[in-house]
Amino acid sequence: MHMNVAPHLLTEDRAEFERVLDDALRNAHDHPDLAEAGTRLSTAQLRAMALNATALITTAAATEYDHFVKVREQIREQLRATAAPNTAGTPADGPGGAGVVAVVTVLAPLLAGTAAVIFLLVGAVLKMLDPAPAFADALLTAGLFFGAVAAAGLLWAGAGLLVTALRNGATEVSAPAPDDELSRAREAWRRAVLERGVLPFLRDALAATPPASPPAPAPVVRKPPPPAGRIPKIGYSGPDFSSPNEGASDVRPSYSSPDFTSPGFGTPERQPE
Template sequence: MHMNSAPHLLAEDRAEYERILDDALRKAHERPDLDGMGKRLNAEQLRTMALNATALITSAAAAEYDHFVKVRGEARTSTGASVGHSVLGPAVGASAETGAGFAAVLTVLAPVLAGTAALIFLLVGYILKAVSPDAAFADTLLTAGWFFGALTAAGLLAAAIGLLITALRNGATQVPAEEAGGELPDEVARAKEAWRHALLERGVLPFLRAALADPSADPASSAPPRRVNRFPKVGYSGPDFSSPSDGTSAGSRPTFTSPDFTSPDFGPPEHRPE
């Protein structure tokens, strides 16, 4: 029977279960109860067995996992309104963002265009000035070139100021958002840590110990070791039902005999008993 699918374990938490298992196998040399790893079963074989028994191992921490999923769901629900607002905000202010985008493009392109124009005007103006010092058109090109050069410098300064303002604005809005939701993630983190601890101590480690202690454990099989076919329920024991004592032994049963029935004595009067 394949046990690598845990009905109560969500797909998003499967990777966390594997991380706990890998961490336990990596630190197995630090635990005396797992010192048998590598003699008969290596880490990869134990990992395969544990993955095949995911449902069995995770059921040992089912209560902690249910609490973790509940707290996490409540946290996601509480933040849904703020997330929805942040998603709908751009749609409501689409025109404003379009204007802001156009201004950003203009801020980037203006220094480039002005710088290109300044380079062309200055280059042509100085060439004409060298060929004909008295040419009035050369002075006009040089004046235009220096004008566009000034525009380039102003555009670069405006772009730097815009980047600085954007960085400060994003930093100012990020800190309150983290502080506002700081209490709920702490509760989720505590619930997750409790589940991780219970899963390790009551699920993963007992399974590994049983696999190492069971000489018949087959790493290629999907069945768990015989010693962990069922985890014990700590603190509870089934009631002791026993049959009432009637003085008879367990192997003997009371015997019954049928009553002695005889037919009535019918006959003519002369044959009746006196």
């Protein structure tokens, strides 16, 4: 979300303002006039409204903020002025001076030590020959010389590390302590923003928002009573069975027995004797 920032509020101080606002919203229950925070307006809504009104809120603490910025700038100027003499008085601060000194300090002992080892080994091997060459003693002498150069280079490098450590220690001692004028100025600005800017804004935002009305109860739908004469009977009645003869005619089917004739009767052509 876009945040309107006061013209005098620097970018590096915006996060500090948001922390003050978040602390006020987190501890809203400690203020009786902010008891409705979270009911009339949610915490997210209040935070968004306050961020959009940052210019208005921070203007209430403009005096404390200007003092805080001025003190901070003065301390930064003092630190820059203290660090400048520590590095300006050495030849290494010339163009390329620091690089040359560092290369010489590192390479001189290394190269001198390597040369010393080579000359001493070659001179010792030549001294073992019979007869020994005339320049064997010269090689041994050169080896001893480069060995002394390597030792001197190591001592120089150690002294440089010691001086650098002492210089850094002096710079750290001159740095301002946490509990100084800058810390007091920052705390005064935070308190002014909270008491004269954030809290009044939250109170006004809650007061300008009407309380939420309780939801209306759902209407009760009542079914109309059934019309008279169509009230169903309560209980059960037995099924109404009718006789199979009801509604039918009295005519019943008749059956006749078959007409059997005696075997003694024959055809008219033949009479019994």
